[in-house]
Amino acid sequence: MPIPKWTIKGIVDDYDTCGCCARRGLKRTVALMPLDADGNEDGTAEDVVYYGTSCAATALNWTQxxxxxxxxAAQAERDQRDAYARRMINIYAPVEFAPVRDKARVYYGRNQHRLDTGVKATEEVAKLLAEARATLADTTTGPARPSRIEDFRRYLVIFTSDERILLVRRVPEEEAERQEQAATAQRRADQIRGTVRVVAALDAEAARDVAYADELTREWNTKAWQAAHA
Ligand SMILES: [Zn+2]
Known part of the structure:
Protein backbone atom coordinates (compact mmCIF):
# COMPACT_ATOMS: atom_id res chain seq x y z
CA MET A 1 0.00 0.00 0.00
CA PRO A 2 1.44 3.41 -0.90
CA ILE A 3 2.24 5.76 1.96
CA PRO A 4 -0.39 8.54 2.09
CA LYS A 5 0.74 12.10 1.38
CA TRP A 6 -1.21 13.60 4.26
CA THR A 7 -2.18 13.02 7.86
CA ILE A 8 -5.34 14.48 9.39
CA LYS A 9 -4.60 16.80 12.32
CA GLY A 10 -8.11 17.79 13.27
CA ILE A 11 -11.28 19.57 12.30
CA VAL A 12 -11.67 23.33 11.94
CA ASP A 13 -14.87 25.34 12.24
CA ASP A 14 -13.24 28.73 11.53
CA TYR A 15 -12.14 28.17 7.91
CA ASP A 16 -15.03 27.80 5.52
CA THR A 17 -13.05 27.72 2.27
CA CYS A 18 -11.51 24.56 0.80
CA GLY A 19 -7.77 25.01 0.18
CA CYS A 20 -7.97 22.55 -2.72
CA CYS A 21 -10.90 23.66 -4.88
CA ALA A 22 -11.63 27.06 -3.24
CA ARG A 23 -15.24 26.12 -2.57
CA ARG A 24 -16.70 28.50 0.03
CA GLY A 25 -19.34 28.31 2.73
CA LEU A 26 -18.24 24.92 4.09
CA LYS A 27 -19.47 24.06 7.57
CA ARG A 28 -16.00 22.85 8.49
CA THR A 29 -12.68 21.94 6.98
CA VAL A 30 -10.16 19.21 7.75
CA ALA A 31 -6.58 20.14 8.71
CA LEU A 32 -4.08 18.12 6.68
CA MET A 33 -0.35 17.97 7.41
CA PRO A 34 1.93 16.89 4.52
CA LEU A 35 3.97 13.70 4.99
CA ASP A 36 7.39 12.99 3.50
CA ALA A 37 8.19 9.87 1.45
CA ASP A 38 8.74 7.87 4.66
CA GLY A 39 5.43 8.92 6.16
CA ASN A 40 6.85 11.44 8.63
CA GLU A 41 5.15 14.76 9.21
CA ASP A 42 6.87 17.21 6.93
CA GLY A 43 6.30 20.69 8.27
CA THR A 44 4.85 22.93 10.97
CA ALA A 45 1.46 24.55 11.53
CA GLU A 46 2.21 26.86 8.57
CA ASP A 47 2.39 23.91 6.17
CA VAL A 48 -1.02 22.58 7.13
CA VAL A 49 -3.74 22.88 4.48
CA TYR A 50 -7.49 23.01 5.05
CA TYR A 51 -9.67 20.97 2.73
CA GLY A 52 -13.36 20.29 2.65
CA THR A 53 -14.20 16.66 3.49
CA SER A 54 -14.82 15.73 -0.13
CA CYS A 55 -11.45 17.05 -1.39
CA ALA A 56 -9.72 15.54 1.67
CA ALA A 57 -11.32 12.20 0.83
CA THR A 58 -9.99 12.42 -2.74
CA ALA A 59 -6.50 13.44 -1.54
CA LEU A 60 -6.35 10.48 0.86
CA ASN A 61 -8.27 8.07 -1.34
CA TRP A 62 -10.65 7.48 1.56
CA THR A 63 -14.41 7.69 1.95
CA GLN A 64 -15.81 10.98 3.29
CA ALA A 73 -11.01 11.60 16.65
CA ALA A 74 -7.88 13.70 15.94
CA GLN A 75 -9.67 16.81 17.19
CA ALA A 76 -10.87 15.06 20.36
CA GLU A 77 -7.25 14.06 21.02
CA ARG A 78 -6.09 17.65 20.51
CA ASP A 79 -8.77 18.91 22.89
CA GLN A 80 -7.57 16.42 25.49
CA ARG A 81 -3.98 17.55 25.05
CA ASP A 82 -5.13 21.16 25.48
CA ALA A 83 -6.97 20.27 28.69
CA TYR A 84 -3.86 18.51 30.03
CA ALA A 85 -1.71 21.53 29.07
CA ARG A 86 -4.07 23.86 30.94
CA ARG A 87 -3.84 21.64 34.02
CA MET A 88 -0.03 21.63 33.87
CA ILE A 89 0.07 25.43 33.53
CA ASN A 90 -2.39 25.78 36.37
CA ILE A 91 -0.31 23.68 38.75
CA TYR A 92 3.22 24.70 37.74
CA ALA A 93 3.16 28.25 36.31
CA PRO A 94 2.50 29.75 39.78
CA VAL A 95 5.68 28.05 41.15
CA GLU A 96 7.81 28.75 38.09
CA PHE A 97 9.67 31.52 39.93
CA ALA A 98 9.06 30.21 43.45
CA PRO A 99 11.96 29.13 45.68
CA VAL A 100 13.38 25.77 44.51
CA ARG A 101 12.30 24.09 47.73
CA ASP A 102 8.62 24.95 47.13
CA LYS A 103 8.88 24.03 43.47
CA ALA A 104 10.35 20.64 44.40
CA ARG A 105 7.63 20.02 47.00
CA VAL A 106 4.87 20.82 44.51
CA TYR A 107 6.47 18.68 41.78
CA TYR A 108 7.32 15.63 43.91
CA GLY A 109 4.00 15.91 45.72
CA ARG A 110 2.38 14.99 42.41
CA ASN A 111 5.17 12.76 41.12
CA GLN A 112 6.20 10.66 44.10
CA HIS A 113 7.29 7.78 41.90
CA ARG A 114 10.09 10.00 40.54
CA LEU A 115 11.47 11.02 43.94
CA ASP A 116 14.39 8.58 43.85
CA THR A 117 15.15 8.83 40.17
CA GLY A 118 17.31 11.94 40.45
CA VAL A 119 14.89 13.91 38.32
CA LYS A 120 15.43 17.57 39.05
CA ALA A 121 12.17 19.31 39.81
CA THR A 122 13.29 22.64 38.34
CA GLU A 123 14.13 21.08 34.98
CA GLU A 124 10.98 18.96 34.93
CA VAL A 125 8.74 21.92 35.75
CA ALA A 126 10.41 24.01 33.03
CA LYS A 127 9.94 21.17 30.54
CA LEU A 128 6.29 20.59 31.44
CA LEU A 129 5.54 24.31 31.15
CA ALA A 130 7.34 24.66 27.81
CA GLU A 131 5.39 21.70 26.38
CA ALA A 132 2.08 22.98 27.74
CA ARG A 133 2.65 26.47 26.34
CA ALA A 134 3.61 25.07 22.94
CA THR A 135 0.46 22.92 22.90
CA LEU A 136 -1.81 25.89 23.57
CA ALA A 137 0.09 28.14 21.13
CA ASP A 138 -0.35 25.63 18.29
CA THR A 139 -2.68 27.11 15.67
CA THR A 140 -3.18 24.03 13.48
CA THR A 141 -6.90 23.76 14.13
CA GLY A 142 -7.77 27.20 15.52
CA PRO A 143 -6.45 30.32 17.22
CA ALA A 144 -3.99 30.08 20.13
CA ARG A 145 -5.65 29.34 23.50
CA PRO A 146 -5.06 31.39 26.69
CA SER A 147 -2.08 30.08 28.67
CA ARG A 148 -0.83 32.85 30.96
CA ILE A 149 -1.42 33.42 34.66
CA GLU A 150 -3.03 36.72 33.59
CA ASP A 151 -5.64 34.58 31.80
CA PHE A 152 -6.62 32.74 35.01
CA ARG A 153 -10.17 33.33 36.22
CA ARG A 154 -11.45 32.58 39.69
CA TYR A 155 -13.65 29.57 40.38
CA LEU A 156 -15.57 28.71 43.50
CA VAL A 157 -15.49 25.03 44.40
CA ILE A 158 -17.74 23.37 46.99
CA PHE A 159 -16.47 20.12 48.52
CA THR A 160 -18.63 17.54 50.29
CA SER A 161 -17.66 16.31 53.77
CA ASP A 162 -15.86 13.34 52.17
CA GLU A 163 -13.75 15.64 49.97
CA ARG A 164 -15.58 15.19 46.70
CA ILE A 165 -16.35 18.17 44.48
CA LEU A 166 -20.02 19.06 44.58
CA LEU A 167 -19.90 21.95 42.16
CA VAL A 168 -17.63 24.42 40.38
CA ARG A 169 -18.75 27.95 39.42
CA ARG A 170 -17.03 30.92 37.82
CA VAL A 171 -16.68 33.77 40.32
CA PRO A 172 -18.43 36.87 38.97
CA GLU A 173 -16.31 39.97 38.34
CA GLU A 174 -18.75 42.28 40.06
CA GLU A 175 -18.17 42.66 43.81
CA ALA A 176 -21.80 42.50 45.04
CA GLU A 177 -22.50 39.42 42.91
CA ARG A 178 -19.27 37.87 44.11
CA GLN A 179 -20.23 38.36 47.77
CA GLU A 180 -23.69 36.96 47.18
CA GLN A 181 -22.21 33.90 45.48
CA ALA A 182 -19.75 33.39 48.35
CA ALA A 183 -22.51 33.66 50.97
CA THR A 184 -24.79 31.25 49.11
CA ALA A 185 -21.95 28.78 48.65
CA GLN A 186 -21.00 28.95 52.33
CA ARG A 187 -24.62 28.26 53.38
CA ARG A 188 -24.77 25.30 51.03
CA ALA A 189 -21.42 23.98 52.31
CA ASP A 190 -22.55 24.38 55.94
CA GLN A 191 -25.71 22.36 55.25
CA ILE A 192 -23.67 19.41 54.01
CA ARG A 193 -20.68 19.97 56.35
CA GLY A 194 -18.61 20.66 53.29
CA THR A 195 -16.02 23.31 52.50
CA VAL A 196 -15.63 26.12 49.99
CA ARG A 197 -12.42 26.84 48.12
CA VAL A 198 -11.72 29.62 45.64
CA VAL A 199 -8.99 28.94 43.10
CA ALA A 200 -7.70 30.66 39.96
CA ALA A 201 -7.57 28.64 36.75
CA LEU A 202 -7.64 28.68 32.96
CA ASP A 203 -10.92 26.74 32.93
CA ALA A 204 -13.28 24.81 35.19
CA GLU A 205 -11.51 21.50 34.61
CA ALA A 206 -8.14 22.92 35.67
CA ALA A 207 -9.89 24.59 38.62
CA ARG A 208 -10.95 21.15 39.90
CA ASP A 209 -7.35 20.00 39.72
CA VAL A 210 -6.08 22.96 41.73
CA ALA A 211 -8.92 22.67 44.25
CA TYR A 212 -7.89 19.05 44.91
CA ALA A 213 -4.20 19.90 45.08
CA ASP A 214 -2.09 20.10 48.25
CA GLU A 215 -2.04 23.21 50.41
CA LEU A 216 1.27 24.53 49.06
CA THR A 217 0.05 24.33 45.47
CA ARG A 218 -3.10 26.22 46.45
CA GLU A 219 -1.09 28.83 48.35
CA TRP A 220 0.99 29.56 45.26
CA ASN A 221 -2.16 29.61 43.16
CA THR A 222 -3.57 32.36 45.36
CA LYS A 223 -0.28 34.29 45.31
CA ALA A 224 -0.11 34.10 41.51
CA TRP A 225 -3.65 35.38 41.12
CA GLN A 226 -3.02 38.23 43.55
CA ALA A 227 0.25 39.20 41.82
CA ALA A 228 -1.49 39.27 38.44
CA HIS A 229 -4.29 41.44 39.82
CA ALA A 230 -2.34 43.71 42.17
ZN1 LIG B 1 -12.33 21.34 -2.25
Whole structure:
Protein backbone atom coordinates (compact mmCIF):
# COMPACT_ATOMS: atom_id res chain seq x y z
CA MET A 1 0.00 0.00 0.00
CA PRO A 2 1.44 3.41 -0.90
CA ILE A 3 2.24 5.76 1.96
CA PRO A 4 -0.39 8.54 2.09
CA LYS A 5 0.74 12.10 1.38
CA TRP A 6 -1.21 13.60 4.26
CA THR A 7 -2.18 13.02 7.86
CA ILE A 8 -5.34 14.48 9.39
CA LYS A 9 -4.60 16.80 12.32
CA GLY A 10 -8.11 17.79 13.27
CA ILE A 11 -11.28 19.57 12.30
CA VAL A 12 -11.67 23.33 11.94
CA ASP A 13 -14.87 25.34 12.24
CA ASP A 14 -13.24 28.73 11.53
CA TYR A 15 -12.14 28.17 7.91
CA ASP A 16 -15.03 27.80 5.52
CA THR A 17 -13.05 27.72 2.27
CA CYS A 18 -11.51 24.56 0.80
CA GLY A 19 -7.77 25.01 0.18
CA CYS A 20 -7.97 22.55 -2.72
CA CYS A 21 -10.90 23.66 -4.88
CA ALA A 22 -11.63 27.06 -3.24
CA ARG A 23 -15.24 26.12 -2.57
CA ARG A 24 -16.70 28.50 0.03
CA GLY A 25 -19.34 28.31 2.73
CA LEU A 26 -18.24 24.92 4.09
CA LYS A 27 -19.47 24.06 7.57
CA ARG A 28 -16.00 22.85 8.49
CA THR A 29 -12.68 21.94 6.98
CA VAL A 30 -10.16 19.21 7.75
CA ALA A 31 -6.58 20.14 8.71
CA LEU A 32 -4.08 18.12 6.68
CA MET A 33 -0.35 17.97 7.41
CA PRO A 34 1.93 16.89 4.52
CA LEU A 35 3.97 13.70 4.99
CA ASP A 36 7.39 12.99 3.50
CA ALA A 37 8.19 9.87 1.45
CA ASP A 38 8.74 7.87 4.66
CA GLY A 39 5.43 8.92 6.16
CA ASN A 40 6.85 11.44 8.63
CA GLU A 41 5.15 14.76 9.21
CA ASP A 42 6.87 17.21 6.93
CA GLY A 43 6.30 20.69 8.27
CA THR A 44 4.85 22.93 10.97
CA ALA A 45 1.46 24.55 11.53
CA GLU A 46 2.21 26.86 8.57
CA ASP A 47 2.39 23.91 6.17
CA VAL A 48 -1.02 22.58 7.13
CA VAL A 49 -3.74 22.88 4.48
CA TYR A 50 -7.49 23.01 5.05
CA TYR A 51 -9.67 20.97 2.73
CA GLY A 52 -13.36 20.29 2.65
CA THR A 53 -14.20 16.66 3.49
CA SER A 54 -14.82 15.73 -0.13
CA CYS A 55 -11.45 17.05 -1.39
CA ALA A 56 -9.72 15.54 1.67
CA ALA A 57 -11.32 12.20 0.83
CA THR A 58 -9.99 12.42 -2.74
CA ALA A 59 -6.50 13.44 -1.54
CA LEU A 60 -6.35 10.48 0.86
CA ASN A 61 -8.27 8.07 -1.34
CA TRP A 62 -10.65 7.48 1.56
CA THR A 63 -14.41 7.69 1.95
CA GLN A 64 -15.81 10.98 3.29
CA UNK A 65 -17.11 9.07 6.31
CA UNK A 66 -13.63 7.84 7.17
CA UNK A 67 -12.26 11.38 6.77
CA UNK A 68 -14.90 12.82 9.10
CA UNK A 69 -14.46 10.09 11.74
CA UNK A 70 -10.67 10.39 11.67
CA UNK A 71 -10.80 14.19 11.84
CA UNK A 72 -13.20 14.10 14.80
CA ALA A 73 -11.01 11.60 16.65
CA ALA A 74 -7.88 13.70 15.94
CA GLN A 75 -9.67 16.81 17.19
CA ALA A 76 -10.87 15.06 20.36
CA GLU A 77 -7.25 14.06 21.02
CA ARG A 78 -6.09 17.65 20.51
CA ASP A 79 -8.77 18.91 22.89
CA GLN A 80 -7.57 16.42 25.49
CA ARG A 81 -3.98 17.55 25.05
CA ASP A 82 -5.13 21.16 25.48
CA ALA A 83 -6.97 20.27 28.69
CA TYR A 84 -3.86 18.51 30.03
CA ALA A 85 -1.71 21.53 29.07
CA ARG A 86 -4.07 23.86 30.94
CA ARG A 87 -3.84 21.64 34.02
CA MET A 88 -0.03 21.63 33.87
CA ILE A 89 0.07 25.43 33.53
CA ASN A 90 -2.39 25.78 36.37
CA ILE A 91 -0.31 23.68 38.75
CA TYR A 92 3.22 24.70 37.74
CA ALA A 93 3.16 28.25 36.31
CA PRO A 94 2.50 29.75 39.78
CA VAL A 95 5.68 28.05 41.15
CA GLU A 96 7.81 28.75 38.09
CA PHE A 97 9.67 31.52 39.93
CA ALA A 98 9.06 30.21 43.45
CA PRO A 99 11.96 29.13 45.68
CA VAL A 100 13.38 25.77 44.51
CA ARG A 101 12.30 24.09 47.73
CA ASP A 102 8.62 24.95 47.13
CA LYS A 103 8.88 24.03 43.47
CA ALA A 104 10.35 20.64 44.40
CA ARG A 105 7.63 20.02 47.00
CA VAL A 106 4.87 20.82 44.51
CA TYR A 107 6.47 18.68 41.78
CA TYR A 108 7.32 15.63 43.91
CA GLY A 109 4.00 15.91 45.72
CA ARG A 110 2.38 14.99 42.41
CA ASN A 111 5.17 12.76 41.12
CA GLN A 112 6.20 10.66 44.10
CA HIS A 113 7.29 7.78 41.90
CA ARG A 114 10.09 10.00 40.54
CA LEU A 115 11.47 11.02 43.94
CA ASP A 116 14.39 8.58 43.85
CA THR A 117 15.15 8.83 40.17
CA GLY A 118 17.31 11.94 40.45
CA VAL A 119 14.89 13.91 38.32
CA LYS A 120 15.43 17.57 39.05
CA ALA A 121 12.17 19.31 39.81
CA THR A 122 13.29 22.64 38.34
CA GLU A 123 14.13 21.08 34.98
CA GLU A 124 10.98 18.96 34.93
CA VAL A 125 8.74 21.92 35.75
CA ALA A 126 10.41 24.01 33.03
CA LYS A 127 9.94 21.17 30.54
CA LEU A 128 6.29 20.59 31.44
CA LEU A 129 5.54 24.31 31.15
CA ALA A 130 7.34 24.66 27.81
CA GLU A 131 5.39 21.70 26.38
CA ALA A 132 2.08 22.98 27.74
CA ARG A 133 2.65 26.47 26.34
CA ALA A 134 3.61 25.07 22.94
CA THR A 135 0.46 22.92 22.90
CA LEU A 136 -1.81 25.89 23.57
CA ALA A 137 0.09 28.14 21.13
CA ASP A 138 -0.35 25.63 18.29
CA THR A 139 -2.68 27.11 15.67
CA THR A 140 -3.18 24.03 13.48
CA THR A 141 -6.90 23.76 14.13
CA GLY A 142 -7.77 27.20 15.52
CA PRO A 143 -6.45 30.32 17.22
CA ALA A 144 -3.99 30.08 20.13
CA ARG A 145 -5.65 29.34 23.50
CA PRO A 146 -5.06 31.39 26.69
CA SER A 147 -2.08 30.08 28.67
CA ARG A 148 -0.83 32.85 30.96
CA ILE A 149 -1.42 33.42 34.66
CA GLU A 150 -3.03 36.72 33.59
CA ASP A 151 -5.64 34.58 31.80
CA PHE A 152 -6.62 32.74 35.01
CA ARG A 153 -10.17 33.33 36.22
CA ARG A 154 -11.45 32.58 39.69
CA TYR A 155 -13.65 29.57 40.38
CA LEU A 156 -15.57 28.71 43.50
CA VAL A 157 -15.49 25.03 44.40
CA ILE A 158 -17.74 23.37 46.99
CA PHE A 159 -16.47 20.12 48.52
CA THR A 160 -18.63 17.54 50.29
CA SER A 161 -17.66 16.31 53.77
CA ASP A 162 -15.86 13.34 52.17
CA GLU A 163 -13.75 15.64 49.97
CA ARG A 164 -15.58 15.19 46.70
CA ILE A 165 -16.35 18.17 44.48
CA LEU A 166 -20.02 19.06 44.58
CA LEU A 167 -19.90 21.95 42.16
CA VAL A 168 -17.63 24.42 40.38
CA ARG A 169 -18.75 27.95 39.42
CA ARG A 170 -17.03 30.92 37.82
CA VAL A 171 -16.68 33.77 40.32
CA PRO A 172 -18.43 36.87 38.97
CA GLU A 173 -16.31 39.97 38.34
CA GLU A 174 -18.75 42.28 40.06
CA GLU A 175 -18.17 42.66 43.81
CA ALA A 176 -21.80 42.50 45.04
CA GLU A 177 -22.50 39.42 42.91
CA ARG A 178 -19.27 37.87 44.11
CA GLN A 179 -20.23 38.36 47.77
CA GLU A 180 -23.69 36.96 47.18
CA GLN A 181 -22.21 33.90 45.48
CA ALA A 182 -19.75 33.39 48.35
CA ALA A 183 -22.51 33.66 50.97
CA THR A 184 -24.79 31.25 49.11
CA ALA A 185 -21.95 28.78 48.65
CA GLN A 186 -21.00 28.95 52.33
CA ARG A 187 -24.62 28.26 53.38
CA ARG A 188 -24.77 25.30 51.03
CA ALA A 189 -21.42 23.98 52.31
CA ASP A 190 -22.55 24.38 55.94
CA GLN A 191 -25.71 22.36 55.25
CA ILE A 192 -23.67 19.41 54.01
CA ARG A 193 -20.68 19.97 56.35
CA GLY A 194 -18.61 20.66 53.29
CA THR A 195 -16.02 23.31 52.50
CA VAL A 196 -15.63 26.12 49.99
CA ARG A 197 -12.42 26.84 48.12
CA VAL A 198 -11.72 29.62 45.64
CA VAL A 199 -8.99 28.94 43.10
CA ALA A 200 -7.70 30.66 39.96
CA ALA A 201 -7.57 28.64 36.75
CA LEU A 202 -7.64 28.68 32.96
CA ASP A 203 -10.92 26.74 32.93
CA ALA A 204 -13.28 24.81 35.19
CA GLU A 205 -11.51 21.50 34.61
CA ALA A 206 -8.14 22.92 35.67
CA ALA A 207 -9.89 24.59 38.62
CA ARG A 208 -10.95 21.15 39.90
CA ASP A 209 -7.35 20.00 39.72
CA VAL A 210 -6.08 22.96 41.73
CA ALA A 211 -8.92 22.67 44.25
CA TYR A 212 -7.89 19.05 44.91
CA ALA A 213 -4.20 19.90 45.08
CA ASP A 214 -2.09 20.10 48.25
CA GLU A 215 -2.04 23.21 50.41
CA LEU A 216 1.27 24.53 49.06
CA THR A 217 0.05 24.33 45.47
CA ARG A 218 -3.10 26.22 46.45
CA GLU A 219 -1.09 28.83 48.35
CA TRP A 220 0.99 29.56 45.26
CA ASN A 221 -2.16 29.61 43.16
CA THR A 222 -3.57 32.36 45.36
CA LYS A 223 -0.28 34.29 45.31
CA ALA A 224 -0.11 34.10 41.51
CA TRP A 225 -3.65 35.38 41.12
CA GLN A 226 -3.02 38.23 43.55
CA ALA A 227 0.25 39.20 41.82
CA ALA A 228 -1.49 39.27 38.44
CA HIS A 229 -4.29 41.44 39.82
CA ALA A 230 -2.34 43.71 42.17
ZN1 LIG B 1 -12.33 21.34 -2.25
Missing amino acids: GKVTDTAR
